Amino acid sequence: MAIVPQVSGDETPDTEPDAPGDSAASPAGASRRARLAIVGGAAVLLAAIVGIVVATGGSDEAPSAPTGVCYETWNDDPIAPIQDGQHAYSAHGYRQTLVTRLDREGEIVEDEDEETPADDPDARCAVIFASPQPDFEPDFGVRVYDEGRWTGLAITDKAPLDEIAALQAEAVSESNSVVAASGQLQND
Numbered sequence: 243m244a245i246v247p248q249v250s251g252d253e254t255p256d257t258e259p260d261a262p263g264d265s266a267a268s269p270a271g272a273s274r275r276a277r278l279a280i281v282g283g284a285a286v287l288l289a290a291i292v293g294i295v296v297a298t299g300g301s302d303e304a305p306s307a308p309t310g311v312c313y314e315t316w317n318d319d320p321i322a323p324i325q326d327g328q329h330a331y332s333a334h335g336y337r338q339t340l341v342t343r344l345d346r347e348g349e350i351v352e353d354e355d356e357e358t359p360a361d362d363p364d365a366r367c368a369v370i371f372a373s374p375q376p377d378f379e380p381d382f383g384v385r386v387y388d389e390g391r392w393t394g395l396a397i398t399d400k401a402p403l404d405e406i407a408a409l410q411a412e413a414v415s416e417s418n419s420v421v422a423a424s425g426q427l428q429n430d
Contacts, residue, residue, distance in 0.1 A: 310341070310356060311356060311357075311358070311359070311360050311367065312341050312342070312343065312360060312367035312368070312369075312387070313341055313419070313427050315360040315367050315387055316341070316367070316369055316387075316392070316426075316427050317426050317427055319392060321391070321392070322385070322392040322425070323424065323425030323426050323427075324425055325425075326369075326382075326385055326392055326425065327421050327422075327424070327425020327426060327427070328423070328424070328425040329382075329425075330371055330382070330421050330425070331421050331422065331423050331425065332423070334371065334377065334379075334382070336371040336372070336373070336421055337372075337420050337421060338371075338372035338413065338414065338417035338419075338420060338430070339369055339370060339371055339372060339413065339417055339418075339419050339420065339421050339427060340368075340369075340370040340372060340409075340412070340413035340416050340417050340418055340419075341367070341368070341369055341370075341418055341419050341427060342367075342368050342370065342418075343358070343365040343366060343367055343368060344365075344366050344368045344384075344386055344395070345364055345365060345366075346363055346364060346399075348384075348395055348399055348401050348405055348409070350368075350409075350412070351364075351365045360387045361387050361388055361389060361390060366386045366387055366388060367386065367387040368384060368385065368386045368387070368395070369384075369385045369392070369427070370383070370384050370385075370409050370410060370412075370413040371383055371384070371385075371410060371413065371421070372410060372413035372414045372417045373410040373411070373413070373414065374410075374411055374414055375407065375410075375411075376403055376406050376407035376410055377406070377410065379394075380394070380396045380403050380406060381393075381394025381395075381396040381397045382394055383395075383406045383407075383409070383410045384396075384401070384406050384409050384410065386398055386399075395409075417430055418430055
């Protein structure tokens with residue numbers, strides 16, 4: 243004998259009975275929720291992709307190579323892109339860089355002259371890999387062109403870690419290029 247609540251003709255129960263298979267305990271209900279979760283996740287993913295395409299302009303063109311003595315010195319170097327650039331990209335996860343010039347004290351040269359040679363001691367070309375914290379390889383976070391080769395600022399100038407950290411942190415907001423998987427510098 244089943245107990246059934248008595249309902250008069252003009253009253254309705256507080257809840258509607260569940261449709262067959264919609265019970266939380268039934269496999270069909272769980273399957274239905276799983277499908278809805280997958281569809282919802284796919285919609286969010288699609289919206290994110292559309293947002294990225296719209297934000298980046300959706301261009302299929304590869305970024306062009308930056309111009310200037312410091313970019314050309316890096317990109318044309320037989321070693322820097324292959325050893326330093328690819329290492330920066332894969333081992334350190336760097337993407338954003340600040341290509342600039344540093345003086346003898348390791349300070350950024352604000353009014354750089356494009357005609358200045360890449361290894362001028364008063365305005366050496368530098369590639370600063372953007373990071374909110376210093377690189378775990380102190381000689382790697384800031385690379386300078388010194389005496390015809392790219393090397394770490396920590397090695398050439400014995401720059402302390404706090405100076406390298408400050409330059410890397412500044413590069414986060416001032417970056418003007420990206421390092422590609424090939425190690426080449428490209429326009430930001």
